[in-house]
Amino acid sequence: MNYTLDFTPVIDGLPNLLWACLGTFTLAICGMLLAIVIGIGGVILRQSPLKPLRWLVIGFVELIRNTPFLVQIFFIYFALPLAGIRLDPTPTAIIALGINGGAYAIEIIRGGVQSISKGQMEAGLALGLHKAQVFRLIILKPALRAIYPSLTSQFILLTLTTSIASAISAYELTSVSQRIESDSFRSFEVYFTVTAFYLVISWVMMRIFALFSSRYFSYPVR
């Protein structure tokens, strides 16, 4: 090994890299929020008495979970403009992450809802609440608590998947580091640093999830 480490390009590019971390973070948080909306909305539609709605959700979940994320993001970025829908890389990445994460979230949250005893629904109905109220006020929170560990690990995965948005040059850590690497040819130094940054980002995410959990799911269970 006669390779001499030289972190100068990385240090010079540090402001850029740190901004790019923020970009990654933004993609991840926005993608997650969209995924939660899609996840909860999908679960509601999945329980609809209308068969076509249920099939729509099932079809969506199957489509997204059985195709590569890279193809999904390319589809939105390159194919949709031909249908007149033209989006910038960052919104494209957020939508793609939200849709992809949402499909997985639907299945995870559905499992949580099914784990809540039928008695909870019945108690709510017997008190004169509507089905939608029962779902929103009684079922949802314990259901989310039940599947919180699987949901958060899915969201860590979503956070790391933001790197694929580099393929459409969205502003995030991987694409910025690629630029620094191709200018400097310091592959080891750049990707070593980037790996460390991703670790930190994941760790921060987990802290946020834990904080949220301790606030929102603090009620005791037997």
Place this chain on the structure above:
Amino acid sequence: MNQTINSATTTEPMISLSGVEKWYGAFKALDNINMSVAKGEKIVLCGPSGSGKSTLIRCINHLEAYQKGDIHVGGIMLGHGSKTIDAVRREVGMVFQQFNLFPHLTVLQNCMLAPMRSLGLDKAQAEDRARTLLERVKISEQAEKYPAQLSGGQQQRVAIARALCMRPKAMLFDEPTSALDPEMVKEVLDTMIALAEEGMTMICVTHEMGFARQVADRVIFMASGAIVEEAPPAEFFSNPKHERTRKFLGEILGRH
């Protein structure tokens, strides 16, 4: 039974079922049920497991759908549309075997939820009502706790208070003491007895025959989805007419 006849509505029964039938596929769960419960009347429903007694009271607030017959509650005909179902559910409280308190809400919040969301009370009104009723079931000091921090008996008393917060005209009890440890049965029964003494219309599915003797105006015995026999408790226990009733009583009271 009919002590207070001071308005026109008291002359018609609080709850009436006529010709109610229910099937689960080919299995007939309820067979031509006819019964009428006057305002303030206390009914104990008993019978072997699978006899349809829980199914029967769950039809009254339409937690179970039925295929035939009519049910009237508090002057409202229980149709199959959601409007009348909601109206009936606001008039009838239900207490479940498994308590079914909402684990993510405090005792107080459990009691406030439906009055706010279903009756439209504001927070102060709902809290006021909840505290009054928690006082009545003697559990007001636990108002800020979560269900998981309470014993079974305490949870069931909260469940009774929660149902009462809707100011129901009648209460349905579905084996309210069956899931309790023996030492907690009494506190729940005492709460139910107090409620009965205040004149609440009650239908209780229970095997607590002491309770039946003490508070029931009538005991109804069911088997195989049908009402077999009904009588005031004194007569029901001392002089059961049907063989199936005698057999059931023999098993449950341990005298053979």
